[in-house]
Amino acid sequence: MKQGKKAGAKKGTWTNGKPPFPYYYDKNTRSVLVDETKRPIYRAIVEKYLNGTNLGHIAIWLTDNKIPTPYNIKPDEKNKGWSNITVQRLLASEIHLGYITYGKTRSKRGKVELVPEKERIKVMGTHEKLKTPEEHEVIMERLLKNRMLNPNSRRNIFPLSGLLYCQKCGSRMRFRVGENKKQGQHWSALCYHQYKDGSKCEQRGKVMDADFFNALYDRIIHVDPNILQEIELYGSRYNDTQVIIEVKEQELKKQKRALDKLHESYEEDMITKQVFLERKAVRSRQIQKLEEELKNLRKVVVDEGNYPTAEQIYERIGEFRELWSSSVTSEEKNRALKKLVERIVYNREGNRVELTVCYR
């Protein structure tokens, strides 16, 4: 980072060039100000999105109302109007929260690369804030959810590929793209399973619409209390097993020491051969029994230890959210999901769809 920018970063002043819509840079005061003609438009974008209008409809509304796009169009280029991406960038920007971020890019061996978010410098600027942290949080949550939608893949990979299982028969479900006037291009989940007697699985998949994906995203992010309880149970079982192992190990040591003593007693002629053999047989049986028990317990503890703890799941959810927010293609989304989720069990009863998320 250049020296001037570094100094700017400390003071929270603007050094980043043209600020985003609806701000402008005032050369005289060297500060970032709000363009009063654009302020109500920016707020309308935020409020429309918070009220459920999607990115596409906001872009159309802006274009229809002849609001100039925030970037400069080259003279020979035709202005196509606002795009979903432009609206999305504007909504997600932290500048409107009051922050200024320095060092988004750096050059390494002559190549410009993006600096990871954690390594950037983010400071509170001196410019006016145009959205609240609460609004920002709701916006980001919705933008993340919407990433599930858009079957934008050329190959037939879907974010849920290989992850969705039918609750009625246990088979992996498949996806089908459909197109109609009412819903446009859309995906449905279907179970094609056929039982040995020729009858078909009764699962009737439903169109996977925005509601479906919103519900799924919520299900993934907010761990079901029943699952948490189960995880805790496994955790305590794991601890119990370890305690039992320790007790059995102590017991085994004791038995082995007693056997050594028995040998000594016999060698020192303190007991007869008859007594020695009888006692030795008893001790040996007990040692053998304990060793077998320990072998089995260690197997159990490995199984129980493979079960994730609640902490691990929360950590993975955090990682998932980060990965998810940076994934664009269906393949990337699929990869992000597979890092966290083992399978998602699908069941439809009437119009209700039940989803159960099984974590890795």
Ligand SMILES: [Zn+2]
């Ligand atoms: Zn099925």
